[in-house]
Amino acid sequence: MTKKRNFSLLSHRAGAAFLAPAAALVGVFVLLPFFWVIFVSFTNRTLLGKTALSPDFVGLQNYFQLFDPATFFTRGQFGFSLILTTQFVLLSALVGQALLGLLLAWLMQTIPPALKRIVETAVIAAWILPEVVIGFAWFAFLDYDNGTLNMILRGLGLPAGDFLLQQPFWVIVIFNTWRGAAFSMMLFNSAFASIPPSYFQAADVAGASSWQKFRDIGLPLIRGHVVTDLILITMWTFNVFTPFILTNGGPSYRTELLSIYNYRIAFREFDFGKGAAVGVIIMLINLIFALIYLSFGRKKAKAVEE
Structure with a gap:
């Protein structure tokens, strides 16, 4: 007589059965669109016209157009949006979100608990509210005619400013910094809380100032968290689309980040082939960030094990 094998929830077959639905969803909604976008980037597919149903294979023509030296630095072209996005990431993510979040997290360690809860609630609210709601709230705040900021300025006898028209790039930098600093603050706040209090108590006995405690104790012990934060917020900021609500990529393409440029090419000009090529480049850049983060x-895991 043959022995019947008992079915165990810990067996490989059971694990594969449980993972099969998730794997199917990933394949249909992630892998299949991924390879389809790569294929379309080598064609001249559009929404309308002859190439909508029967696109031609054009090879690397879309990529050559994106990196054409004659138009690379022109406003409204790929190169200008790539450079603008790089500046946006450096100012908003690395300088703005990381430093502001680190400063807020350090200050949170010294303020009374009641005030700490109020600050945490206000900062986290900026993070969890939907992006569309936040975007329209900022648009209403900065509106030239009836915006809250200009009403305050006029009430103080100061001249009103059309900030969305005159300084659109700095508006989206400040907006994204204000919204994204919450994540950095929460991450660094948890990191500082994990440091044994005896370290700071010993520094207090030695007469160390707040800056000395931050420089010599706090920052060295959370260095790994800093690197993690920088990589994650860089990826998120590079792909952010919310500034579109404030400026629509304008005026004159002055705030057309790479994500907004991709949207315009693919879904306004309906050049799916060229839009897919931009999407492939964005995916490759994100892949580089992801590999750095995984590395x-x-x-860090090996250091913990050792």
Whole structure:
């Protein structure tokens, strides 16, 4: 007689059965669109016209157009949006969100608990509210005719400013910094809370100032968290689309980040082939960020094991 094998929830077959629905969803909604976008980037597919149903294979023509030296630095072209996005990431993510979040997290360690809860609630609210709601709230705040900011300025006898028209790039930098600093603050706040209090108590006995405690104790012990925060907010900021609500990419393409440029090419001009090529480049850049993050995570795990 043959023995019947008992079905165990810990077996490989059971694990594969549980993972099959998730794997199917990933394949249909992630892998299939991924390869389809790569294929379309080598064609001249559009929404209308002859190439909508029967696109031609054009090879690397879409990529050559994106990196054409004659138009690369022109407003409204790929190169200008790529450079603008790089500046946006450096100012908004690395300088703005990371530093502001680090400063807020450090100050939170010294304020009374009641005030700390109020600050945490206000900062986290900026993070959890839907992006559309936040975008329209800022648009109403900065509106030239009836905006809250200009009403305050006029009430104080100061001249009103059309900030969305005169300084659109700095508006989206400040907006994204204000919204994204919450994540950095929460991450660094948890990191500082994990440091044994005896370290700071010993520094207090030695007469160390707040800056000295931050420089010599706090910052060295949360260095790994800083790197993690920088990588994550860089990826998120690089792909952010919310500034579109404030400026629509204008005026004169002055705030057309790479995500907004991709949207215009693919869904306004209906050049799916060229839009897909931009999407592939964005995916490759994100892949580089992801590999850096995974590499750092492995090094950190090995250091913990050792």
